[in-house]
Amino acid sequence: MRHCFWATTLSTSQCYSLFGTRHLDATERHEGLVAAIAFESLVKLLAFIAVGLFVTFWLYDGFGDIFGRASQTPQLSALLTLGGESGSYATWASLTFLSMAAIMFLPRQFQVTVVENVDERHLTKAIWLFPLYLLAINIFVLPITFGGLLHFPDGTVDADTFVLTLPIAERQPWLALFAFIGGLSAATGMVIVETIALSTMVCNDLVMPLLLRLKALRLTERRDLSGLLLGIRRGAIVLILVMGYLYFYLAGEAYALVSIGLISFSAVAQFAPAIIGGIFWKGGTRTAAFCGLAAGFLVWTYTLLLPSFAKSGWLPITFLSHGLFGTDLLKPQQLLGLQGLDDITHCLFWSMLANIGCYVGVSLIKGPNAAEHGQATVFVDALKHPLAAPGSRFWRGSASVNDLLLMVGRFLGPERAHEAFAAYTRSRGARSVEGLSADANLVHHAESLLAGAIGSASARVMVASVVEEEPLDIDEVMNIIDEASQVLAYSRQLEQKSQELEAATNELRGANQRLQELDRLKDDFISTVTHELRTPLTSIRAFSEILNDNPRLDEGERAKFLGIIVKESERLTRLINQVLDLAKIESGAAEWHSSEIDMREVLEDSVTAVSQLFKERKIDLTVELPQKVPGIVADRDRLMQVMLNLLSNAAKFSERAPGAVTVSLAQQSGFLRVEVKDNGIGISAADQEVIFEKFRQVGDTLTGKPQGSGLGLHISRRIIEHFGGRMWVKSRPGEGACFLFTLPLARGLALFKAA
């Protein structure tokens, strides 16, 4: 019996190799084959329905009779329900899912739906006709099954053969023969299409790209590759059939036909995430599809394929019962301890989890690059641009008809290329092949001719080689294929560049904001300085006019007005000096005359300088100085400037009588620390940093009027920082303010003095 199968396989493969791939068809469409399959399907349908009618209405008394009897038979009644066991609903759902996936993704389904499709309108018919066909052929499945089970209650007859055994048992040889012919034609049809589809895929998408890339073979220099292509396909057909037979031989014994089918359905379902994702989701990537497929097939192999070998005895059965390496969690049919599901559902759960997880996860981690995005747009938005011809999208430029003909000839053979071009010439109504214009349509036609032979991806590259202004030789074409990887690299670079640009933009935006802030500060400064300049100028100008216009003013008034003019002039001078001073410090042009100084002296001198002011304002000034402090190195005049600024500020803000200001000096580790403390209105926490900024005055909010140029504290802090110290303020509103600064000790000198 086995040898019989073996012989059948070999002879079938010979037939298919010779006839299925007799020549390389224009678009790899086999319209005759499809017509034969269609006829075969009708024969099968008629045969099945004939048997169905015979069983239902001849052997039994209609549907009601069969189902009625089945429900009364204890062994069969359970079959009419989904079954009480846990997981039976899951089984039902997973089998439905697998069948749906199989309709789209089985290679032969794909071959007939997509590759063999000659007219898109056929699809709209297939959308309702194919399900109708499935419905029609399934109407009698249950009656025949129950009829068979009722007829052969002892279980000796294989349920797969009921359509034959029932007519035979009832002595209807002609009906049995018809059923056999239907079954045979169905089987051969399936095997033919499946084999041709697979061999084409193996040849175009696995073997040829590999061979073309192997430079050592120098294939790219051969003029005629059609013979090689045919050879590869024929080899693939033989190989596929032999492999199919081998699986049947090795594992087939342990399974029913349906189970073998389900195992392959589960494998084919692994294509679903990448294909459906590719059609509907723009975010999927090539790497992600590979990861998903690899993970899915790995899980499928482990949980379904290897167990089928184990059950047939080709792997140790302990692999099933105790798991890989005796690890319970690795039991192939109870992976990670998942129980209560049948083998198929179990495999489907884990493989889809791995597949979809990898596909979606990897896609999300690294999104599509420019090339993938472009492709995704063509697919996902295909229906948005129905008018754009598929060929014209790829091609802009000039080409020569002869180049196209030669190129197609290299893969299809010169004869068939001429034939194809001649047919095209006739369809276009042109006189000769040479008279054709190499327009987008011809280029597209050449591309589809090639696509049948070497697959669409390679065909596009080949066509691109001759339609360029400057025809590329085939070595360069191979480089174009390599460019796929370069495009990846470019797009990564682009991404990086755009990120850099974005960063630069942000920087510019920030810089612009800082500039605007500076501009605003400058405006504020000008406004402040203007105010400060205009106020004393007003007095000076107006009193000068008065003195000028009224020569006979009395002496007291004259002296008073002159006094005001002098005072306001001094105020002007002070402001101008401060602005100049700041400009010098900021530009680094300030002169510093550093020497070793005694901070006690600086404090005493500054207090003496302001004592008159404090007396006038009735402010109590306390000075707390230690007996002796180490020296520091700094510019004495600058430190005086700082102290006078702090003291006059203290006087200004201590106006709430009785005013009290304390100046103190202390030595800390490595530093001298000076405090100037008043009992005035204090400074809110928010303003404590603001007051040290240029032109910022708390006076604006406290009194509505700036109390100075807004430069004093800023200049003071810059001076202290110049000598390596720090200046800050401690205050609470209403509790006075304490300005502090530190200056580093002149360490070497300090040590010398201590010694």
Place this chain on the structure above:
Amino acid sequence: MSRRILIVDDEPSIVTLLEFLMRGSDYEVRVARDGEEALRGAECFRPDLVLLDVMMPQRSGFEVCQKIRENPAFRGMKIVMLTAKGRDLEKHRGLDLGANAYVTKPFSTKELMSTVRGLLHTADEPDTVRR
């Protein structure tokens, strides 16, 4: 009856100046040092004209101007804004708020006096210019 003028400024030397100028023209003068004082002064002194500095403690001159214009009791009171801020933006704001004139410091004494005299003269006529 001599005209009454309210001087509002916080700079002592400016106050001295304005007082001298107004008294010299025989106007009756009162001084306010901040916005609050200015509003109180407007209430009890009922000046014919207010010389109003813009940058002051408590309430700015703009605020005082607005308050005066909102009060129907002060109808016909002239307001001259004095400011060291010379930008057009501020000038327009002052005029929009109802000031009759806007004088930028430093000013010429003659100019200020003629502005004041001009405003007080039109005040004799009914239905004075109101913005």
